[in-house]
Amino acid sequence: MSAAVYLNELGVVCAAGNGKAALRDAMLGRTPLPGSLDECDSPGQPRLLGRVTVADADLSLLPPARRSRNNALMLAALAQIRPAVDAALARHAPERIGVVLGSSTSGIAESERAARAFHAGGALPADYDFAMQELGSPALALSGLLGLAGPALVVSTACSSGAKAIASAARLLRAGLCDVVITGGVDTLCGFTLAGFTALESVSPGRCNPMSANRCGIHLGEGAALFLMSREPGGVRLAGWGESSDAHHISAPDPSAAGALAAMREALARAGIEPGQVDYINLHGTATVQNDAMESLAVHTLFGTGTPASSTKPLTGHTLGAAGAIEAAIGWLLLHDNPQGELPPQCWDGVADPALPVLNLVPAGGRLGRQPEWILSNSFAFGGSNAVLLLGESLMTDPSRIPVTELVAHAGRMCLLSRVLTCDGDSVLAEVDIRADDLFHGDDGVGGWVGLEYMAQAVAAWAGWQARGVGETPRIGFLLGTRRYECRCPRFLAGDTLQVTATRIFQSDNGLGQFECALQLRGDTVATATLTVYGPDEDTVAVRAD
Known part of the structure; x- marks a missing residue:
């Protein structure tokens, strides 16, 4: 089968913007930073959260066991690419279309509400189903809604889930098992996740501050990004990807950055390009002490101080299982209609950490002065699950x-x-x-x-x-x-x-x-x-x- 795979269409919802135009404006610094203090999922502890506001999706289209807020965000992203999806359905048999998504929360928020109701009244809500919390729920919901019969699965590897789902979808296409795959990631805010990161002392009370000497953790977000992926030229080419596992610690990254380096090198090798050809790196950039130290070492070792880089998590919040897909969406937009090569600026307080290797962090208004050709996106998850995507211009565009x-x-x-x-x-x-x-x-x-x-x-x-x-x-x-x-x-x-x-x-x-x-x-x-x-x-x- 053909080695080339393409991210033909994009639908995206996140705190930085719902839809391609809104996200583009936010990521290039054209609109105010999103987010406000919120204690819905942390009573008595106001936090800055990247909560998404979208029109309510028609969950009646899904079986009762699939009616979760997580799936509602997924349907909001699907609506943006539905015409292209319907066109694919008209061209291909249902068994030739797959679904591969990344997620880490699925319907946990619904289970939290059900648990509170049970504690208060001794019974679960009538509309609650344990299946809402199944990690496979987003893929099964989407596949069932569209009447598909191809592979349908969810990858759940914490913060690398979305990126690894996209790589997995590419393998289905290259193996000839599918002609089209709907791929990406979705995750929603819930108290369980916020409490877990708080227990790890990894949550910032305000906006995250990646690569700063004053960084003190993540701020959480939610969102969804869906791509229609195929071997048909158009959109943006998924030119390479790399995956590795640190096997170092249950949550902390390997401080030597060996796993991150291996994943970046594999992505470059698969695309057949050198580090100096990459135009921009979207950093994982969580603003935790250990992650930023590891990632800055990895990027500096491979790319030096020449390649522009920034973290966009201050805009979106850390969307966990959706992060790799949403940040791939940012790369997708940078490769579309961007003749001056405008780049996402680094949103931080500007106080560099002298203990970190120097990176070429994008300033406000930063641009290449030409159309970008290669975008690298890093996703480095708990447990040392590393995934890197390398996006390139579609060879069909011009x-x-x-x-x-x-x-x-x-x-x-x-x-x-x-x-x-x-x-x-x-x-x-x-x-x-x-x-x-x-x-x-x-x-x-x-x-x-x-x-x-x-x-x-x-x-x-x-x-x-x-x-x-x-x-x-x-x-x-x-x-x-x-x-x-x-x-x-x-x-x-x-x-x-x-x-x-x-x-x-x-x-x-x-x-x-x-x-x-x-x-x-x-x-x-x-x-x-x-x-x-x-x-x-x-x-x-x-x-x-x-």
Whole structure:
């Protein structure tokens, strides 16, 4: 199966914003910091919590045993990508679509309320079901709602759950077990979690302050991020991931950072890039004393002080099982419509800890000055469960940035196209600059018959672009057969620029396809042809004009 997998669509709800636009504004510092003091889950102890406010989801769509607030947040994220999900359902059989989510709380809040009711009145609420607390509930609820029959599971490895779920979903696609996977993470606030972190003396009374000398712990949040993942090019590419286990301590990270380093190196190796190519690192950055010390050592060791980095947990709160997915969502947004490379600033008091290795923390207004290409996201959980995601630009987004020789199997003067302007699932637009030193240029210009070669190479560029999008190399050339070609221009002159279009009008399962092709010169159509293409094996593609 294809090695390339893509996060095609994104739905997200969190304290920093509900939906892509709101989250983008918050993460780039365009809106005030979210959050307010809250003691709903810690009576008598006001805490800053990243609580989500969303319109109530219609939980009546779910069986009673699945009607939890955790699943309500998941449905709110699903609503944002529902059209794309429905389109996938129309294209693929139910057993070819999977669900892999990360979570650590599931329906614990419902169990807490049921326990209080039992203590007060001696009976559990009539609408309570123990199954609400099952960790698998989000995946089963989503799979059942959509009528899916593929794998449905929840990964629960504390703060790395969301990231590990995304990696697990990628493995299902690469193994050919699924064609589409809905993946991500969801977690909701509850007293149990807050009490546990408080007992560990890991909770800050206010906003968390990562990498500061004054840091004193996390502030908790909640949220959900769902991706539609497939092998179909588009959106953002999951270029790499790395996972490791410290086996060091039940809660504290390995201070040597060996596990974190191993996970980051594995993600880079899987993507085939070097540390210096990464444009931004979204730190796990919990603001606990030990985690920040370990992570700063790991990042400094591998990336030095050059790569911009920041923690976005002051915006979202620590969303635990959803954190890896929400922070992947932040990376996804940075790779979309971001021509100046704006980066999330580090939200902290600015008091650097002299005991920590120096990192290049993003200042307010920080930017690359260009579109980012590679985003690394770290998730380092209790028990040393480490997961790192490496996101890259979709290779399908802008063919004009790709050298033509990387799309067609020709080099030097044999490559007749000058540039590819646009490309999508069915069509390509390319240009040819006629030059006096062209391969086919004679004393009186380039013969009009060469226009067919321009069309053939445009189709080749389309095929190469499709191949590149799924991690394959372009096929070796096009073989031309019988030609029927109509051209109103006897020759093309040096200085002319031709626009070449090719639109796919037919595709069969056996490799046959047809393209309607045209050449335009100064806005006028000067040549047309219908090209029938056939891929007889993995190395060649035959083309003929009928």
